[in-house]
Amino acid sequence: MTTIILQNARLIDGTGADPVTDAVLVIEDDKITYAGAADGAPKAADGAVTVDVGGNTVTPGFFDCHVHLSLPGTKGSPIMDAMVPPSYRYFELLDRLKVTVEAGITTVRDLMGTDVGVRDAVKHSLMPGPRLLVADKMFSQTGGHADFHIPSHINGTPLVGGLLVDSVDEARHHVRALLRDGIDVVKVASSGGVTSPSDDPDWLGARTEIVAALVEEAQNYGGRKVAAHAIGYAGIKAAVQGGVHSIEHGYALDDDLRQEMVGRGQYLVPTLIETLKPDTATPQAVAKSTKWHALAHESIQASAEAGIKIAVGTDAGLVPDHGDTLGELGCLVKFAGMTPMQAIVAGTKTSAELCGVDETLGTLEAGKIADVVVVKGDPTADIDSLKDHDNILLVLKEGKAMGNRGGYAL
Numbered sequence: 001m002t003t004i005i006l007q008n009a010r011l012i013d014g015t016g017a018d019p020v021t022d023a024v025l026v027i028e029d030d031k032i033t034y035a036g037a038a039d040g041a042p043k044a045a046d047g048a049v050t051v052d053v054g055g056n057t058v059t060p061g062f063f064d065c066h067v068h069l070s071l072p073g074t075k076g077s078p079i080m081d082a083m084v085p086p087s088y089r090y091f092e093l094l095d096r097l098k099v100t101v102e103a104g105i106t107t108v109r110d111l112m113g114t115d116v117g118v119r120d121a122v123k124h125s126l127m128p129g130p131r132l133l134v135a136d137k138m139f140s141q142t143g144g145h146a147d148f149h150i151p152s153h154i155n156g157t158p159l160v161g162g163l164l165v166d167s168v169d170e171a172r173h174h175v176r177a178l179l180r181d182g183i184d185v186v187k188v189a190s191s192g193g194v195t196s197p198s199d200d201p202d203w204l205g206a207r208t209e210i211v212a213a214l215v216e217e218a219q220n221y222g223g224r225k226v227a228a229h230a231i232g233y234a235g236i237k238a239a240v241q242g243g244v245h246s247i248e249h250g251y252a253l254d255d256d257l258r259q260e261m262v263g264r265g266q267y268l269v270p271t272l273i274e275t276l277k278p279d280t281a282t283p284q285a286v287a288k289s290t291k292w293h294a295l296a297h298e299s300i301q302a303s304a305e306a307g308i309k310i311a312v313g314t315d316a317g318l319v320p321d322h323g324d325t326l327g328e329l330g331c332l333v334k335f336a337g338m339t340p341m342q343a344i345v346a347g348t349k350t351s352a353e354l355c356g357v358d359e360t361l362g363t364l365e366a367g368k369i370a371d372v373v374v375v376k377g378d379p380t381a382d383i384d385s386l387k388d389h390d391n392i393l394l395v396l397k398e399g400k401a402m403g404n405r406g407g408y409a410l
């Protein structure tokens with residue numbers, strides 16, 4: 001058995017409890033066996049590796065509940081993706097996975113474009129990366145957010161991972177096939193989108209009965225959850241009333257729908273950090289992005305104050321770049337009115353609950369899996385310090401070092 005003891009730590013355990021100074025974290029193999037004040041820590045076992053983290057902060061591994069690892073962020077473009085064979089794109093994932101986990105993100109939910117093979121390859125340690133939950137495809141109707149037929153008549157839909165269904169029966173058929181493949185979560189677009197070429201976020205996407213059919217199939221065949229891309233009001237309403245588990249974006253929420261989300265226990269993943277840049281997107285998409293993100297920043301505080309459960313997601317790959325997730329925590333403080341501690345809880349415990357993995361992940365407590373991050377200084381005093389990768393000193397996933405900028409002797 002391998003025992004690692006992190007001592008001289010400021011402990012933020014992810015539960016929302018006050019930080020504990022002079023704390024100790026004990027890890028045995030892949031599990032946490034103690035997290036708390038040095039006073040009450042167990043005696044170090046023979047052969048334990050003891051690391052003094054120098055008064056820096058220990059947090060749970062963070063989550064990004066909305067990424068697209070198959071997309072390049074600002075480092076490429078969909079046209080370049082179309083110019084290489086499919087196998088080449090798998091090798092492009094290697095750096096994105098590495099950058100993400102080294103930035104302190106130990107679990108991601110990939111909501112389109114990454115399949116179960118990538119998830120399992122990381123799980124089996126063929127390559128370093130965060131733990132993945134994958135949707136593989138995104139559902140919408142023909143002409144909706146998942147439809148990437150472009151005006152030249154070239155069909156980019158399979159390239160990005162779109163899946164078009166126009167009836168309840170088609171939806172049931174295709175989602176059963178994905179569930180057979182072993183996906184973790186179902187993704188549907190119930191509103192139009194910013195990047196899709198032929199619709200608008202105000203437009204209705206997949207209708208309520210299609211959303212409800214996906215929810216029913218996902219529940220019946222494996223107890224999977226459904227995440228809905230929904231920006232405008234009509235799409236948010238269809239998703240909320242179709243019974244999804246999370247609303248992604250949710251910018252045009254009104255007070256009635258906020259109360260309905262609270263009543264149904266639905267989560268919001270507001271992706272506040274993303275704003276398309278003119279150098280990587282079409283002018284139409286940039287105009288849509290600017291308009292809708294202004295609304296996002298205006299509406300999120302009312303959503304937070306209504307008591308909706310808020311998790312952290314970014315649309316990394318679209319914008320921002322992979323690894324830039326923790327900038328979202330600063331956005332939650334700035335725009336949603338959260339305290340830094342509340343933003344950290346959103347990125348750990350609440351996100352773990354949304355992903356359905358909170359029994360084993362999301363907080364630093366005895367018995368949980370040892371996904372642990374050491375960050376420089378005190379992020380409750382400077383939440384934006386988390387987005388500087390140089391401040392992410394150590395990342396452990398299941399007790400194994402995935403990043404060690406602090407140069408700790410493990």
Ligand SMILES: [Zn+2]
Binds near residue numbers: 067315318
């Ligand atoms: Zn997305």
